Amino acid sequence: MQFSAAQIAAIINASAEGDTSVTVDSFGKIEEARAGQLSFLANPKYEDFLYSTGASIIIINHSQVLKQPVQATLLRVPDAYSAFATLLDTYQQLKTQQLVGIQDHVYIDSSATLGKNIYVAAFAYIGEKVNIGDDVKIFPHVFIGNNVSIGDNSIIHPGVKIYRDCVIGSNVTIHAGTVIGSDGFGFAPQVDGTFKKVPQIGNVVIENNVEVGANATIDRATIGSTIIREGAKLDNLIQVAHNVEVGNNSVIAAQAGVSGSTKIGNNVMIGGQAGIVGHIQIADGAKINAQSGVSKSIKFPNTIVTGSPAHEYAAALRSQALNRKLPELEKRLSDLERVIRLLKADQEDGQTTT
Numbered sequence: 001m002q003f004s005a006a007q008i009a010a011i012i013n014a015s016a017e018g019d020t021s022v023t024v025d026s027f028g029k030i031e032e033a034r035a036g037q038l039s040f041l042a043n044p045k046y047e048d049f050l051y052s053t054g055a056s057i058i059i060i061n062h063s064q065v066l067k068q069p070v071q072a073t074l075l076r077v078p079d080a081y082s083a084f085a086t087l088l089d090t091y092q093q094l095k096t097q098q099l100v101g102i103q104d105h106v107y108i109d110s111s112a113t114l115g116k117n118i119y120v121a122a123f124a125y126i127g128e129k130v131n132i133g134d135d136v137k138i139f140p141h142v143f144i145g146n147n148v149s150i151g152d153n154s155i156i157h158p159g160v161k162i163y164r165d166c167v168i169g170s171n172v173t174i175h176a177g178t179v180i181g182s183d184g185f186g187f188a189p190q191v192d193g194t195f196k197k198v199p200q201i202g203n204v205v206i207e208n209n210v211e212v213g214a215n216a217t218i219d220r221a222t223i224g225s226t227i228i229r230e231g232a233k234l235d236n237l238i239q240v241a242h243n244v245e246v247g248n249n250s251v252i253a254a255q256a257g258v259s260g261s262t263k264i265g266n267n268v269m270i271g272g273q274a275g276i277v278g279h280i281q282i283a284d285g286a287k288i289n290a291q292s293g294v295s296k297s298i299k300f301p302n303t304i305v306t307g308s309p310a311h312e313y314a315a316a317l318r319s320q321a322l323n324r325k326l327p328e329l330e331k332r333l334s335d336l337e338r339v340i341r342l343l344k345a346d347q348e349d350g351q352t353t354t
Contacts, residue, residue: 018073042081169208177215184219184242
């Protein structure tokens with residue numbers, strides 16, 4: 001697909017400088033782009049490439065001051081990175097919209113309801129009483145269990161497994177290998193030392209505009225629902241346990257784990273490899289640094305925590321500063337002890353002489 005600078009400017013609401021009839025058919029990083037490609041400049045570290053790149057069109061910030069002439073057509077926007085993301089999203093939507101129809105070697109139960117303009121790739125399985133909305137894209141080897149509902153414009157990538165009774169909203173993207181609705185980790189200890197499985201009879205509800213990365217697992221609730229609220233973004237390799245709630249527009253980075261029945265507020269940011277215990281609450285706007293271990297509720301909005309066990313960020317920085325001074329403090333303490341010993345020795349000598 002080819003797009004002119006004028007067409008792209010209309011999509012991202014940009015003001016153009018240069019030849020608006022020039023066209024591009026692909027994207028390239030500014031440091032290595034060639035003619036016929038579009039790039040962007042958001043990080044000042046790459047500004048020198050603005051004057052040497054082969055890109056035909058470059059998206060830049062309104063605030064960017066040119067130090068020398070630029071060969072490419074420039075599209076100025078308030079935020080180049082955000083505009084580039086919008087453009088990539090539009091491009092991807094155009095590509096996926098072309099996928100329509102049901103391929104061979106697909107199983108679709110006769111009781112399933114399918115929307116308009118859907119795409120179902122080979123070796124997908126769609127169970128009983130499944131309800132799939134319009135313009136949904138289902139890629140190879142996807143399993144969709146009985147009574148699952150999937151909203152309009154959602155994309156289910158290869159190898160995703162969605163267990164029975166789960167609800168997937170509209171405009172949801174679930175990446176390859178993710179498992180939605182597997183059993184929560186519930187086992188009751190018995191008097192003989194064994195464990196009896198607690199049946200997990202709830203489901204998972206993923207609201208609209210959520211994205212879940214590859215090879216993530218979201219467990220079904222014991223009773224009720226595990227809920228991922230609207231606009232949340234989950235990275236790859238995340239574990240969300242039974243009865244967890246993740247709030248609106250919260251983001252969780254790779255390899256983080258959230259234990260059962262924890263409630264995460266809105267606009268929370270959780271760094272990679274963070275661990276959160278069960279049955280606690282995380283206040284709106286909280287930020288949990290990477291590799292933090294959160295063992296108790298974060299009660300106040302916009303709190304930043306770090307470390308394991310996690311504690312308030314500013315206090316953690318003070319502790320780190322003190323830790324760095326420990327060798328110096330130890331030396332000063334040793335010097336003081338030596339001075340005290342000398343003073344005591346002098347005092348004892350004086351008493352003996354008297």
